[in-house]
Amino acid sequence: MARDFQEEFRESMNALHFREDVKDRMHNKLLLSQRESAERKEPIMKKWTFSRAAAAVAACIMITGITAFAASRIAYYTASSRADYEYKTASEMNTTDMPSVPEAFDNGFAFAGGNDVHVEGKDESGATAGKWTDLSVEYKNDSDQTITLSMTARPDAEETRKATETRTIEGFTVRFDRDEYLVLPDEDDELDANTKDRLEKDDHFFVSYGSEHAETVFYNGVSFEKDGILYYLYTADDISSDVLFGMAAELIR
Amino acid sequence: MPYMDSKNADRLIQTYADMILRISYMYLKQTYDAEDICQDVFLKLLSGNYHFDSPEHEKSWIIRTTVNACKDHLRTSFWKRAAEWDSVPEIPVTPEPKSELMDLVMELPRNYRISIYLHYYEGYQVKEIAAMFGKTENAVSTYLRRGRNKLRKMMEP
Numbered sequence: 186m187a188r189d190f191q192e193e194f195r196e197s198m199n200a201l202h203f204r205e206d207v208k209d210r211m212h213n214k215l216l217l218s219q220r221e222s223a224e225r226k227e228p229i230m231k232k233w234t235f236s237r238a239a240a241a242v243a244a245c246i247m248i249t250g251i252t253a254f255a256a257s258r259i260a261y262y263t264a265s266s267r268a269d270y271e272y273k274t275a276s277e278m279n280t281t282d283m284p285s286v287p288e289a290f291d292n293g294f295a296f297a298g299g300n301d302v303h304v305e306g307k308d309e310s311g312a313t314a315g316k317w318t319d320l321s322v323e324y325k326n327d328s329d330q331t332i333t334l335s336m337t338a339r340p341d342a343e344e345t346r347k348a349t350e351t352r353t354i355e356g357f358t359v360r361f362d363r364d365e366y367l368v369l370p371d372e373d374d375e376l377d378a379n380t381k382d383r384l385e386k387d388d389h390f391f392v393s394y395g396s397e398h399a400e401t402v403f404y405n406g407v408s409f410e411k412d413g414i415l416y417y418l419y420t421a422d423d424i425s426s427d428v429l430f431g432m433a434a435e436l437i438r
Numbered sequence: 439m440p441y442m443d444s445k446n447a448d449r450l451i452q453t454y455a456d457m458i459l460r461i462s463y464m465y466l467k468q469t470y471d472a473e474d475i476c477q478d479v480f481l482k483l484l485s486g487n488y489h490f491d492s493p494e495h496e497k498s499w500i501i502r503t504t505v506n507a508c509k510d511h512l513r514t515s516f517w518k519r520a521a522e523w524d525s526v527p528e529i530p531v532t533p534e535p536k537s538e539l540m541d542l543v544m545e546l547p548r549n550y551r552i553s554i555y556l557h558y559y560e561g562y563q564v565k566e567i568a569a570m571f572g573k574t575e576n577a578v579s580t581y582l583r584r585g586r587n588k589l590r591k592m593m594e595p
Contacts (some may be wrong), residue, residue, distance in 0.1 A: 198460055215477075215480055
């Protein structure tokens, strides 16, 4: 390949580097992870960052308390949680001021495990603009199907899409969303016209990448707000909206 | 002595963070997730009991783990759905390299981009790239050859 290609390519790559303050932040986070893990004798926490947009639809969970930083506006979130279950029973989770979670639902889905999720809202400069602890709860049935319950006091988020279905239960509006993901192996494959058209028009259809072969994955979820908390029950298993609406009804009552 | 003491953390970040950023950019075509990818890789190193025979061995592990972390990131796109906001402030990200050449390189398929990066920037030979990812030398040679040919065609006036 021409020498000038290599030189120009190297020049472009050399220009791509983290700022020193970002490296300092990574350095501190790594040492904190090491220290926290050693002190609590717990597995290393995975820390991840996701955009505010993603956080609005992601599973964030119960609020134990929010530290208000009124002057700043949250631009994105960071969160950390253990990879294994932190709570082995619902009663372990129901020991604080949080709304209680059931040990089991009438339909046979029983508490499988729960986790703390430590969330920080960051403003544009990366400073902390809000901090709270959420919880995530998994329920399983005898067929090993899984439904995740998450609850969050969303500061300013709102689902703007039209729901697949809406029901009113005990005066609460419960929405059901069925989202379809077309997962493709390679982002460089051209999408066909139909797929592109659907992406434009169907806000319950998404394309993502990373599978070995093209596959379609469906997520069903119901959500509602009660007493300032957004409840969200969702699953990737073949579970009907009726089942999820039924579970929502139990939570409302 | 913990693997991740202050001195070692500093060494790993200064030696590899920018490389992880570049690989993430070549793989994901954006720099937004690079800090997460970096943290994933270093946390994996921290939580596993890894021993490397040489700096080259360590670097090779970091490259492979970075590519795997990028693949995982793509798979978890459920968490990355965009909701609509009235106004969303810009999230600070590492600026992407801006050049006509980079625009063309980023149009290439992912395997070509990664191979071109490892060969022309990191200096790895075909045999080494193939061994790193469990591919045949022929496959890697093909990625490089086709990548070069496509770039030549795209650069033609």
